[in-house]
Amino acid sequence: MSVTTTPFPVATEAAAPPSVQRVGVIGSGTMGAGISELCATRGLSVTLAVSRRPSLAAAPARIAAALDRRVQRGRLTATERRAALARIAVTDDLAALADRELIIEAAPEDRELKKALFSRLGQVTDDSTILASTTSAISITQLAAVTARPERVVGVHFFNPVVALPLVELVATLRTPPAVTARVAAFVTTGLGKQQIPVTDRSGFVVNALLVPYLLAAIRMVESGGGSAETVDRAMELGCAHPMGPLKLADLIGLDVVTAIAGALYEEFKQPLYAAPPTLLRMVESGLLGRKTGRGFYTY
Numbered sequence: 583m584s585v586t587t588t589p590f591p592v593a594t595e596a597a598a599p600p601s602v603q604r605v606g607v608i609g610s611g612t613m614g615a616g617i618s619e620l621c622a623t624r625g626l627s628v629t630l631a632v633s634r635r636p637s638l639a640a641a642p643a644r645i646a647a648a649l650d651r652r653v654q655r656g657r658l659t660a661t662e663r664r665a666a667l668a669r670i671a672v673t674d675d676l677a678a679l680a681d682r683e684l685i686i687e688a689a690p691e692d693r694e695l696k697k698a699l700f701s702r703l704g705q706v707t708d709d710s711t712i713l714a715s716t717t718s719a720i721s722i723t724q725l726a727a728v729t730a731r732p733e734r735v736v737g738v739h740f741f742n743p744v745v746a747l748p749l750v751e752l753v754a755t756l757r758t759p760p761a762v763t764a765r766v767a768a769f770v771t772t773g774l775g776k777q778q779i780p781v782t783d784r785s786g787f788v789v790n791a792l793l794v795p796y797l798l799a800a801i802r803m804v805e806s807g808g809g810s811a812e813t814v815d816r817a818m819e820l821g822c823a824h825p826m827g828p829l830k831l832a833d834l835i836g837l838d839v840v841t842a843i844a845g846a847l848y849e850e851f852k853q854p855l856y857a858a859p860p861t862l863l864r865m866v867e868s869g870l871l872g873r874k875t876g877r878g879f880y881t882y
């Protein structure tokens with residue numbers, strides 16, 4: 583009997599995945615504006631889809647103001663600012679995203695809204711487009727399931743502020759082929775200059791599953807008279823060298839976003855540490871959402 587063996591594995595050069603040049607972004611809030619700005623300053627073409635007519639003018643103005651701040655701080659030249667803005671087109675028609683290689687959904691953290699968007703995206707795009715969500719806690723698998731092409735759907739969980747923070751959690755589902763994940767990983771690293779960490783599709787991924795219970799515990803501490811927001815924040819800033827205390831951070835993230843993530847974590851794991859405390863719920867019901875509305879645990 584003759585046995586043929588391969589003496590050593592032959593190193594084959596894996597072909598680099600094709601780079602992403604045309605990006606679509608949905609939503610021009612905290613994350614969508616930041617992701618659009620980042621992509622445009624990295625030389626990528628961006629089509630930004632908004633849901634309300636006033637945002638057609640407000641979204642580019644918001645991004646222009648963010649770019650202005652970077653020019654003032656000497657981090658960008660006026661020429662780079664102009665070039666970046668020229669790479670962004672704004673639309674209120676999702677069908678205008680049909681030519682995009684990658685679409686990043688950054689609409690509010692509302693499962694039914696996101697499902698409706700992914701269902702529509704599945705209709706207006708074909709196999710050449712990868713669909714991504716920057717959801718913090720909603721199952722990517724559920725979003726993938728409502729499209730006609732679940733194997734083209736991933737999660738790209740950016741952090742706020744998008745331009746400054748280096749991490750993107752990259753979420754593949756059980757149906758995402760390695761080639762799709764590799765292409766998105768290359769977009770994040772080579773295209774955007776960020777670092778990616780592969781994470782499992784479970785609510786909160788890694789960072790929020792650890793961070794949100796901490797924020798909720800800090801809110802419970804304020805609620806139960808354990809200290810004011812300022813005291814709790816100063817304690818964590820000075821005692822643990824955190825750059826920002828938990829109440830300031832919750833205000834920065836958005837109290838509605840924190841509540842939505844807590845709800846999704848609670849739904850998935852059914853553990854009390856994920857339950858939003860009443861103070862947080864009342865603040866959100868009152869429209870006190872943090873920095874974005876001018877008032878949360880602090881006034882801005």
Ligand SMILES: NC(=O)c1ccc[n+]([C@@H]2O[C@H](COP(=O)([O-])OP(=O)(O)OC[C@H]3O[C@@H](n4cnc5c(N)ncnc54)[C@H](O)[C@@H]3O)[C@@H](O)[C@H]2O)c1
Nearest residue numbers: 609610611612613632633688689690691717718740742835
């Ligand atoms: N804020 C954070 O720190 C943070 C960090 C990481 C991920 N996320 C996630 O990113 C997503 C967006 O969060 P955000 O903080 O930017 O929210 P946001 O409320 O600031 O922005 C959402 C934007 O989407 C728009 N919108 C609503 N419906 C739309 C539709 N059908 N089509 C297009 N736009 C629509 C809203 O008008 C708003 O401008 C959420 O899933 C959130 O969980 C947020």
